[in-house]
Structure formats: structure tokens, C-alpha cells
Amino acid sequence: MTASPSDDRPRPASIRDVAEAAGVSITTVSHALNGKGRIAASTRERVRRAAKEIGYRPSASARSLAGGRTGLLALSVSSPTDLLLSLADVDYFMQLTNAATITALEAGYALVTLPVAKDESLLTRVNVDGAVIVDPVARDPSIAHLRERGVPVVTTGRELGSEERGWWVDNDxxxxxxxxxxxxxxxxxxxxxxxxxxxxxxxxxxxxxxxxxxxxxxxxxxxxxxxxxxxxxxxxxxxxxxxxxxxxxxxxxxxxxxxxxxxxxxxxxxxxxxxxxxxxxxxxxxxxxxxxxxxxxxxxxxGPERIGHAAAEMLIDLVEGREPAEAHRVMPVExxxxxxxxxxxxxx
Amino acid sequence: MTASPSDDRPRPASIRDVAEAAGVSITTVSHALNGKGRIAASTRERVRRAAKEIGYRPSASARSLAGGRTGLLALSVSSPTDLLLSLADVDYFMQLTNAATITALEAGYALVTLPVAKDESLLTRVNVDGAVIVDPVARDPSIAHLRERGVPVVTTGRELGSEERGWWVDNDxxxxxxxxxxxxxxxxxxxxxxxxxxxxxxxxxxxxxxxxxxxxxxxxxxxxxxxxxxxxxxxxxxxxxxxxxxxxxxxxxxxxxxxxxxxxxxxxxxxxxxxxxxxxxxxxxxxxxxxxxxxxxxxxxxGPERIGHAAAEMLIDLVEGREPAEAHRVMPVExxxxxxxxxxxxxx
DNA sequence: GGTTTATCCCAAAACGCTTTGGCGAAGTCA
DNA sequence: TGACTTCGCCAAAGCGTTTTGGGATAAACC
Known part of the structure; x- marks a missing residue:
């Protein structure tokens, strides 16, 4: 069966359902599932099983709203004056993106690939926790925009003119x-x-x-x-x-x-x-x-995969409030x- | 200045701030900005200006939570038995993806590119409103999963064995x-x-x-x-x-x-x-x-751009509860x- | 002038989660 | 035995929207 747009299915299991099933409070469920508070191992296990049993999947929206993070990372090619470099190097970009996507997913983030943004508002329309900018051009307004809003930015390639500031991954x-x-x-x-x-x-x-x-x-x-x-x-x-x-x-x-x-x-x-x-x-x-x-x-x-991986890794550190080991990483070439x-x- | 992880900046303007600035209720702000209820043109304009003035940007998370939609679409290559076809055709995939991304953004959605999912849970971990699956393999469990959850799916290429069911875009x-x-x-x-x-x-x-x-x-x-x-x-x-x-x-x-x-x-x-x-x-x-x-x-x-565009368009129709003009679209080739x-x- | 009908706006209730602060019960120490 | 501490859990307060169900006020009608 294909899903019809006007399907009304039972609403998905919420944290409250899990709490009920496990016989605890929703606080305990939240803590148990996220490894936060002090919870007896037995309780934690019971909650886990209950959650699995009823097919609980936390709502990303609710989580973001409460936690202040969206779980989304952006990856974008910086906006050049025109389409000059966009997709100039499909293979490179693709491999970089793929590596970054995988790294992000492993850390529980989803990576949104934003196209070259003629309209600078694109990057600001989607609410992201952080952004990887590939090959930034100097004084890109959309990067400045992101920074103003406190969104961590990691670039692959340096921003000319502000080499020392900012976090970046680059080749030598x-x-x-x-x-x-x-x-x-x-x-x-x-x-x-x-x-x-x-x-x-x-x-x-x-x-x-x-x-x-x-x-x-x-x-x-x-x-x-x-x-x-x-x-x-x-x-x-x-x-x-x-x-x-x-x-x-x-x-x-x-x-x-x-x-x-x-x-x-x-x-x-x-x-x-x-x-x-x-x-x-x-x-x-x-x-x-x-x-x-x-x-x-x-x-x-x-080594685009290395670059993509390193950039995503660094970005996630920043997003989660950890100071990355190095502000600048220079990756090997061959x-x-x-x-x-x-x-x-x-x-x- | 680069943003430090421990920056505490003023929290962004919320709908309440706009309401206050415009001297109306938050309901009115919501309606004015989304063109929903009956609002006097003058009020609408005043709200719009106030919002712009204080740099209001609605929170995607809150919106999703309240509205039930995340504004995210997934695009994924169906999981083949192994990596057989993944990225087999980088150019094709890239062009398709780009077209879909642009179409999605124009309609206010962000498109998340998910990699080939060995682990079927990837597609289910990110909460999406709909998904485009490129070259589905028959009986892909992750597609079934999505459908079960009521997530509309459009495939590019048909699902063998269920040709008539489902929405798809394909070449002849x-x-x-x-x-x-x-x-x-x-x-x-x-x-x-x-x-x-x-x-x-x-x-x-x-x-x-x-x-x-x-x-x-x-x-x-x-x-x-x-x-x-x-x-x-x-x-x-x-x-x-x-x-x-x-x-x-x-x-x-x-x-x-x-x-x-x-x-x-x-x-x-x-x-x-x-x-x-x-x-x-x-x-x-x-x-x-x-x-x-x-x-x-x-x-x-x-014509991968055509395919990507058409698939995204069809998917957005489904997500927004409109019946697409055609359930199957066959695109021209050259x-x-x-x-x-x-x-x-x-x-x- | 009273009744109806539009018109414009609002209060309040979700939405599902995280987090804070606290409260009993059990363990520890003298 | 009493004074602390630690442990295990919970109630409740948000987070920022959308949406529902009216309630004023003004306009229209007889």
C-alpha cells in the first residue's frame, strides 16, 4: 500500500507512552535514554526495553525545541561571484560531502547540502547548528551572517584575509x-x-x-x-x-x-x-x-574524504561546545x- | 570575530517579541506572517515591518513541533545488496540532487541527502516529511518503513514488482x-x-x-x-x-x-x-x-535535472496533502x- | 433600535521533549 | 542513634510555534 496524503494513522509513541509502559516518569525515560541523570541500571534497562517494545522514536522537533539544537549541519559551497567554481569538481565535492554526511550521521546529526547561495538567505532559512563551507571566498556575507547568529562555521580551505581566525581544514x-x-x-x-x-x-x-x-x-x-x-x-x-x-x-x-x-x-x-x-x-x-x-x-x-571527515568532526566539536584539538588542520596530499x-x- | 563555543549572545527574537513590538497578540503575528487568518491589511503590514525590524526568524523546531511537519525532505539512493550502484554515476546523481535541492528550497523545504543506507535506521533516524528514493531496489525495507510511518515516498525509477503502486518519476x-x-x-x-x-x-x-x-x-x-x-x-x-x-x-x-x-x-x-x-x-x-x-x-x-525537479515537486505535493497531477511521470530522453x-x- | 452578519483580533491549549530543583529512602560515619 | 551523604526518582517549568474557539467591535439589514 502506498500512503495516501490524507491517511490518519495512530499518532507515534511519545515519551509519555514509554513512561507509562515502563512505570516511571517521563523525566526518568528521558534520562535513561540519553544517559543523563542518575538512574539505576535495572531501571535504565527496563526503560530501554519498553521504548524498543513500543517502537518509540524521539521527536527531533521537540528535542530541538527543548534542547536548543536542531541536529542539522549545513554543507555549502561558498557563493562565488558567479557560478565559476560551482561543481567545478564534482568528484571532489561528492566525496567530501559523502564523508561529511557519514561523520555527521554517526554523531547523530543530519547534514543538509545547500547549493551555491546566490540568495544569501538560503543558508539562513534552514536552521542549522553549524556549517561547513567549502572553498570560502573572502568576505562571504553569508558566512558573516552565520557567525553573527552564533552558528559555528568550519571552512575547508581558508578565508583569505582572515587566515588565522576561524576554524578550517585545508590541504598544504x-x-x-x-x-x-x-x-x-x-x-x-x-x-x-x-x-x-x-x-x-x-x-x-x-x-x-x-x-x-x-x-x-x-x-x-x-x-x-x-x-x-x-x-x-x-x-x-x-x-x-x-x-x-x-x-x-x-x-x-x-x-x-x-x-x-x-x-x-x-x-x-x-x-x-x-x-x-x-x-x-x-x-x-x-x-x-x-x-x-x-x-x-x-x-x-x-583526499576529499579526509577533508570532509575532519571538517565535520571539527564542526561537531564546536557545536557541542568542545574546543577542537586544533583550530587549523592541514591534511596530507598525494x-x-x-x-x-x-x-x-x-x-x- | 569567530564565534566561540561558549558565546552567550542575546537569545534570538521570538514571536512574542514581534507581538510586543507590533502591539498585537502572538496569534495575530503568526497569522499575519503566514497569511492564515483574517487580518486587516494594515495590521499585517505593521506586523511584517516589526518582524523585519527586530530581525525575527521563526524557529523551525517550534514550528515543526506545533505544525507536525519538519520541513525536511530526504533524498537517498536505495540500498542495494552491496555498494554495487552507489555513486556509480556521480554526474547523474549530482545533477539530480542539485535540481531537487533547489526545487525543495524554493518551496521552503530543506533537502537532506542521505547516503546509501546499509543500516536501514538512517532513513528513520532523521525525521523527514517525505523522501525521494533514487533507483529503488525491489522490496527495500527502508522504503516500507517510511511508508508505514506515513511518510510519502517518490521514487525515481520504479519499484519492480509494484509498478502501479507508488508515485514515481522515470525515463522511458x-x-x-x-x-x-x-x-x-x-x-x-x-x-x-x-x-x-x-x-x-x-x-x-x-x-x-x-x-x-x-x-x-x-x-x-x-x-x-x-x-x-x-x-x-x-x-x-x-x-x-x-x-x-x-x-x-x-x-x-x-x-x-x-x-x-x-x-x-x-x-x-x-x-x-x-x-x-x-x-x-x-x-x-x-x-x-x-x-x-x-x-x-x-x-x-x-535529463537528471528534470527528474530531480519533477520528483521533488511531486513529493512536495504529497507532503502538503495535494494529489499530484499524475502518479507516474515519464520524462523525455535524448x-x-x-x-x-x-x-x-x-x-x- | 434591535438583530444579524462580518470583521478583526486574542487567550489558551496543545506539540514532545530537556532540565532544574527537590524529596524520600537507603547507606555511612561517629 | 542521630547527622550527613548518596542514590533513585519525579513534578513542573519551559522551549516557540500553530490552531481552536470564541469575543469584541463595527457594519448591514429590517
Missing amino acids: HRASTRWALDHLEAQGAKRVALITGPPIVSYSADLIAAYTGWCAERGYEPLTETVTRSATEAGGYAAATRLFTRSPPPDAIYVGLDRLALGALLAAQARGLSVPGDVLLAACTDSAASRAADPPLTAVNL LVVRDSTERMAARV | HRASTRWALDHLEAQGAKRVALITGPPIVSYSADLIAAYTGWCAERGYEPLTETVTRSATEAGGYAAATRLFTRSPPPDAIYVGLDRLALGALLAAQARGLSVPGDVLLAACTDSAASRAADPPLTAVNL LVVRDSTERMAARV
Whole structure:
């Protein structure tokens, strides 16, 4: 049978029913079930059984109302000026979200995934106990809003301009960039270019800073293309095409997002350039598409599950009034070398 | 300033504060703000202004408790026997989810994305007003659970065995399969094979049925491989490899999921078979990876946004006690022809 | 002028839980 | 034995809404 909208079924068991069934007061039931007050073990057990027996499920609303917490956490991508980065990296976001969802559920919270909020009120309309903001852009009004209301916020990636304040989880993008650049150099690259988004999010800024520093150390002139419109294949294609018209053109490109990299790959191949024969290509984020590309792309695995887990964990600490062990957590990364940067690799 | 966990800020404005500010009772405030009772236009306006002035935001918990609704909708992938299909199709799922989230928010609901629930209690732990279940497997206990509790459920894809009951949104997979198969035939295929998951979800069953029927009409012997383990590239690779050992081997493969198709592509190329030269390849779902593959894969675009939107819309109708216009909605699909099935296409 | 009918608003009762403060009974110590 | 303490439980006061069932007042009708 499907449930008809106008079904009137018996109302669900309440704490009062449990109290009656167990022959105690509702106070005792509440305490017994939540492990709060001082309750004899036998009583606790009796209450538990009674609750189970009659299929008691506490009402989240009542609990929130009385306890002051909703049990909801928000996870949102910060609102960029436009849709630039939204869903730029589906795989990354999905894995991060999944890990955070699971962590939240294990702690008794539900995680609401809010989309990029053009309308800042979205984040304020749903009543959440805390929020994870992925890749915050500096001075995001909706983050400020949340903080004003006393809602704890953990960001993945730092808020540029207020690095020390706030709680965040991040990768060490500077280190990973150097790692990748060194790898490209070791594979024989003489002129490494960078394609990235604008430095409105911390990882783009980190990439640019690390790249610039790396070039300076070697006396190279930086060769950078910034994608400002859409961080999709098309954007990467255009940026790479521009790079190839420089003289001398780059013989290796490090790209900030996997979709940009896939676009860059197309651009190279469209010009008859072989990857990795003529140009080496590596990306800062990994994905199924990068793995499946021809040739498969060397990429930095940022460990999105770790990030999502850590962020949720930190947020829950904050929500429950515990001081997190560290205000800032830097998570490890891993360079996954694939054919796109292997000079020795056989071309398919 | 970041919010410290032990911040004690003034408690947020309640309906009582608004009532006081506007010089009316809380009943009037409630009615004015929700457009319920009969309120003089002037009073309504005065209340609205007062509410805005003091920054009143109704408490979702209190509202749920009193009104009996939580304002939460769940979206979940049905629990398959194992992780078989979970996230098989990230792109599809993501787009569907996003559309549903937006639709929900526009109607004043928040959408909670619940992960594949090994533990059936997950779906029951969060108190939701309704649930969208993506690709339900037959007799999923958590769906039954929800229905028992009177929680409306809309599925995307049908529940096999109870097709007529229940509300669902689906694609016409039989039609799209025939479309794709006809296309393969038109491109010269003489022996078309099928790779798909086991028929525990309706679209797999539809694919198999449509394929079998199509073969029967032509007097062909069906050539099917079922992926039972994991619907990833590896699974597709293995299935395709098995197909190529048949004699005669297929000269075209229609694949149920994009990741399986990408695996099949790898398998073909690993055996030195050219796509589309020696084997045509088409997939039932589209994705960025399919587009970016070499060659790009012909695929059926199922319109996940449309599905997500329609499902959320239908669910909200049910939650709010309206009878949806139709109990079953079949959404259009589109065959996107790319190089992998173009006999005429130049090989890269 | 009295009766009816609209109109606008309000008091009070839920909704189901958490938490505070307290009260007997039983145990402990001298 | 009395004075404390600890233990095990409970009554009652919220938490911030929605909703029900009127009650004033004003307008309309005869």
C-alpha cells in the first residue's frame, strides 16, 4: 500500500507512552535514554526495553525545541561571484560531502547540502547548528551572517584575509604544488606554465604563490593563465590555447582543476601536440575523468574524504561546545603520477 | 570575530517579541506572517515591518513541533545488496540532487541527502516529511518503513514488482534503448551486445527487456553480460573482455552506465580494437567523463535535472496533502551521438 | 433600535521533549 | 542513634510555534 496524503494513522509513541509502559516518569525515560541523570541500571534497562517494545522514536522537533539544537549541519559551497567554481569538481565535492554526511550521521546529526547561495538567505532559512563551507571566498556575507547568529562555521580551505581566525581544514597546497612542479621538472620540463582560477579562494592563491616562488628560485619567468569565466573543459581549452601561442610555448602545464586540465588536454591534442611527448600535463585535483582520460592525467589527490571527515568532526566539536584539538588542520596530499607526465611512457 | 563555543549572545527574537513590538497578540503575528487568518491589511503590514525590524526568524523546531511537519525532505539512493550502484554515476546523481535541492528550497523545504543506507535506521533516524528514493531496489525495507510511518515516498525509477503502486518519476528506458540500438544498427552494427547491472533496479530490467525484444524482432541471439560486483570502470572492463572472447564477438556494445562504458572502452583498446572502427560503443547515461573520453562516447542524456525537479515537486505535493497531477511521470530522453558510434568519424 | 452578519483580533491549549530543583529512602560515619 | 551523604526518582517549568474557539467591535439589514 502506498500512503495516501490524507491517511490518519495512530499518532507515534511519545515519551509519555514509554513512561507509562515502563512505570516511571517521563523525566526518568528521558534520562535513561540519553544517559543523563542518575538512574539505576535495572531501571535504565527496563526503560530501554519498553521504548524498543513500543517502537518509540524521539521527536527531533521537540528535542530541538527543548534542547536548543536542531541536529542539522549545513554543507555549502561558498557563493562565488558567479557560478565559476560551482561543481567545478564534482568528484571532489561528492566525496567530501559523502564523508561529511557519514561523520555527521554517526554523531547523530543530519547534514543538509545547500547549493551555491546566490540568495544569501538560503543558508539562513534552514536552521542549522553549524556549517561547513567549502572553498570560502573572502568576505562571504553569508558566512558573516552565520557567525553573527552564533552558528559555528568550519571552512575547508581558508578565508583569505582572515587566515588565522576561524576554524578550517585545508590541504598544504603550497607543498603539493612544489611537489608537482618538481616532478614536472624531473621529467624534463624546461618551461612550466600554470592554469588556475582567480585567487579568490585560498587554494588558487596558494597555487599561484607556490608557483611564482618556485619560478623565482629558478630564475624562470612565470607563465600564468587565469580562467575567470567557467572552470569547465571549455575554460581550460581556451586558457591552454592562449598558452600555446606564447613564445616560447610551455612544455609542461600544471592545472588547478581537473576539468580545466581535461580541457587543456583537448587543446594540446587539437594543436597536434602529444601529451606527454610534447607537453606534460598535471592537475591539482583528481577524478574519475582524469583517470580515464587519454592519456590518464597525473594529479594531486587531495583526499576529499579526509577533508570532509575532519571538517565535520571539527564542526561537531564546536557545536557541542568542545574546543577542537586544533583550530587549523592541514591534511596530507598525494601526487598520483600517470602517463600524462611520464616521458618514458609508451604513447597509446 | 569567530564565534566561540561558549558565546552567550542575546537569545534570538521570538514571536512574542514581534507581538510586543507590533502591539498585537502572538496569534495575530503568526497569522499575519503566514497569511492564515483574517487580518486587516494594515495590521499585517505593521506586523511584517516589526518582524523585519527586530530581525525575527521563526524557529523551525517550534514550528515543526506545533505544525507536525519538519520541513525536511530526504533524498537517498536505495540500498542495494552491496555498494554495487552507489555513486556509480556521480554526474547523474549530482545533477539530480542539485535540481531537487533547489526545487525543495524554493518551496521552503530543506533537502537532506542521505547516503546509501546499509543500516536501514538512517532513513528513520532523521525525521523527514517525505523522501525521494533514487533507483529503488525491489522490496527495500527502508522504503516500507517510511511508508508505514506515513511518510510519502517518490521514487525515481520504479519499484519492480509494484509498478502501479507508488508515485514515481522515470525515463522511458525502453524507448531510449530502442533508439540507441537502432542507431547502432544504422551505423552498420550486425551484432550488438549489452552490458548492464543486474535487473534489481527498474532501468536495468528495462534495458534488458528492450534489448531482448529488439533482438527477438530481428532474430538475433541476445549477447548479454551482467556486472554484478562493482559498477565501475573495472567492472565494465571485465564484462567487455568477456564479450570479446565470444565467437563471433560483438561489433557494437550498448552499456548501461557511463563508468561501465568507460571500462569497456579501455578493454576494447587494450585488445587493439578501435572504437568506433572495430566496435561501436554507446552508453545509457551521459557524463563529463563520457564527453571527455577518447573517443567521446555516444550516450543517452536522461535529463537528471528534470527528474530531480519533477520528483521533488511531486513529493512536495504529497507532503502538503495535494494529489499530484499524475502518479507516474515519464520524462523525455535524448540520444547524444558522438564519435564512439560514428563509423564515418576520423580516428584521432 | 434591535438583530444579524462580518470583521478583526486574542487567550489558551496543545506539540514532545530537556532540565532544574527537590524529596524520600537507603547507606555511612561517629 | 542521630547527622550527613548518596542514590533513585519525579513534578513542573519551559522551549516557540500553530490552531481552536470564541469575543469584541463595527457594519448591514429590517
